[in-house]
Amino acid sequence: MTSETSSDSSSAIALPPLRPGPHQRRMDTIAIVATFGGLLFGYDTGVLNGALEPMKYDLGLTTTTEGLVVSTLLIGAALGALGCGRLSDAIGRRKTMIILAVIFFFGTLGAVVAPNLGVMLPARFILGLAVGGASVVVPVYLSELAPTERRGTLGGRNELAIVVGQLAAFVVNAIIAAVWQPATDSNPGGHDGVWRIMLAICALPAICLFIGMLRMPESPRWYISKGRDNDALDVLMKVRTEDRARAEMAEVEELAEEEAASQTGGWYDLAIPWVRRIMLAAVILAIAQQVTGINSVMYYGTKMLEVAGFSDSAAPIANIFMGVAAVIGSSICLFVLIDRIPRRKLILIGMIAVTVFHGLTVLSTLVIPEGKVQAYAVLIFVALFVLSMQTALNVPVWVCLSELFPLRLRGFGMGLSVLILWVTNAIVGQVFPTLIEVGGIRGTYGTFFVICAVFTFLIFKTLPNTSGRSLESLEESFAKGDFR
Template sequence: MPHSTSKASKSGVTLPPLRPGPHQRRMDVVAVVATFGGLLFGYDTGVLNGALEPMKQDLALNSVTEGLVVSSLLIGAAIGSLVVGRMSDSLGRKKTLTILATIFLVGTLGTVFAPTLGIMIPARLVLGFAVGGASVAVPVYLSELAPTERRGTLGGRNELAIVVGQMLAFVFNAVIAGLWGHHEGVWRYMLAVCALPAIALFLGMLRMPETPRWLISKGRHDEALAVLMQVRTKDRARAEMAEVEHLAEEEVEAQTGGITDLAIPWVRRIMLAAVIIAVAQQFTGINSVMYYGTELLQIAGFSDNAAPIANVSLGVMAVIGGSICLFVLIDRIPRRKIIITGLVGTTLCHGLIVLASALLPDGKFRASTILALVALLVLVIQITLNVPVWVCLSELFPLRMRGFGMGVSVLVLWLANALVAQSFPTLVSIGGITGTYGTFFVLGAIFSFLTWKTLPNTSGRSLEELEESFMQGDFR
């Protein structure tokens, strides 16, 4: 891990460099426990990729109710992302994550034991609420505890945990289907696996600290310093306390905190940037692959038996790409540059998929080429977009409206996710792979331009420095 040098923030406080020691190991443990929320997020969104087919038979699903089972989790996630943003501002980041772990477990048990569609849909909504809540609470929790120099790496672990969860869902589905595929209700075994990380998150969060920035926002300064002493050296902890306290005083004067602040031009500017990158990430079509990857590969030309196996390779590529971003790029290249490069790269991948689908004759070569290009698309998205976008969203907003800002932007992200998930089968039935990825190509070009025009860079500065820069109109 690179060592930093001392520097003065815009508040006039000099931050001593990071040094190795027990405090860094403690920070790593905190990150591991919190990212169980990301693992749950990933598993719950990926598990239906293999569980849906046997579920359709047991619950007598048709095309409409099948879509409801998929989209109900996303609708619940949209609600959870908005509600939990405010909840975390009120109750605290730690308590919110503990509550979400309980909701994850309740939702999981509801889906596992659902006897009918009438029980399954509400259970999926509950589970989705927890998924959406985790998508807000975990990045904020990590960004507020991480030191500036490691914020990208530690915050990005959540996105890596998400894709690991999705890959594990694909792998466990294949293994469970191979071992117990002849059992009635085998899909229930696939869904039940999610209970284990939910229990781990609940027990782990009981021993984790609250974030010092939230404690300071509530006037609990002694507790905040005690937390910082756990994850920083003593001199660094006191310097960060002074920096955050300085900014907290300015925020009281500015009266930031919620929807009324959208009347302030600089707040409106960063909210627009957050919404644009949230929608842009989903309009890459990444979740059309994660939700419908098996079906997509069957349309491309793979057999019913070969498609689920080939689908696992897409999950593996997602983990490889996320790992490259997290451990090689995220704290070395500015967030803005990575995201814009990623949007351009994914748009080019869409164009290549369109050409392969339109020009190559049906057969194994066409199917293999489309698989390779979709795998490349997943790799580019994971290297350049998924980790940086989530980290960037957790960094853009000022302290007292961070939960609200994350809630709104992630709500929009989940609604865009639901739109893609709902429209993908229709797009494929009307235009096939060519028309579907042609649509993604056009959207990619539009959002590449919008992101270039609106997104400031958030890396290399503390959250407090970023906020002071935005307040002064500096969006470089």
């Protein structure tokens, strides 16, 4: 055990211990329903991995417009992240998620029926608003409802739902492509419009999210921020034992009074040194997650494998291994590591691991002759990169971002940091098709290797640990200048 972990644990002792009972089952049900937002996030970002080539043929896309179909969703996600953070502060986490389910549905409908790029890009932008909103609101909702001892496990389920959604997209794409043989540049005699079926599947979890959230409670911490203490206690009594619920109420109420006095909550708070410090840490963390190149694999994995040497028919099947690696890694992190290893330590391990596997990917192209063996070596090392990313980096990053900010700044801070995350994601998504075409595997993953090494150092210098303490205890420590 590190000194980080020891000091964190002591701050949670004041609360009565968690005890099993129906309240824990209710908490688990809430987490399952809320993470349909993550499932939608994953499917919408992963579906183009197999749908892009037949869409490119049907709509006459170029390398530039191909990147636009991907990056338009990501630009929408950046704006959705910022806007929905503030919206959820104003009207509540639950109502915001219901609105997002509706946006998901109509954005999907627009993309499915799009006759040309002029309709497809606005539809993808609308979907992006929902994806970005879900990326902010779902983790915050779960972290505010979860008890301290289970916050990592419950909050991390959203990231697991995302990679399950991406894996589902890869599998659905491979099955549909095998059954209908879509028309592509290399197979012009195939069926037209097969990609529309791939996209349409996304409507199903959107309906589930809408219906499910109608029956879910609001965040008790949001109720307290609005002075609705009785409503907050009612919610806590459903997901905690009575003594635990009342103890948490007292802790949050005390901190809410302190926050009201200090007038936290927006851009002007960046003038406060400790707020500026945690915002810098959040921004570096958000950028680092995207410049690892993880989403270039999840968006363009099929294309990347074709460049590595796989055939058009083998690449979609091989790409499923990326989704499987992501789900296995997220599961290991969520059920084994997230609440046992301090967040900061786990994130640093993840950054080191992905940097090493990028280096090995580049090395394999240098020492192995071009051909089937090199293609499989690239597949193995990129899959190991995805596995290490999901095992030690993706889940902790999202959980950490939801924990760093104080209550009244949480929507704003999470929204701003995730806005930057999505802008970085959009840049990587737009540039990757050109980068892989010009630099190949060696140039692309060599670039990721150098960037990851730099951001590993920056995270080491700026990121505090957030695990093992209540959200209120973290805020008190940061305000005193304690960023251990």
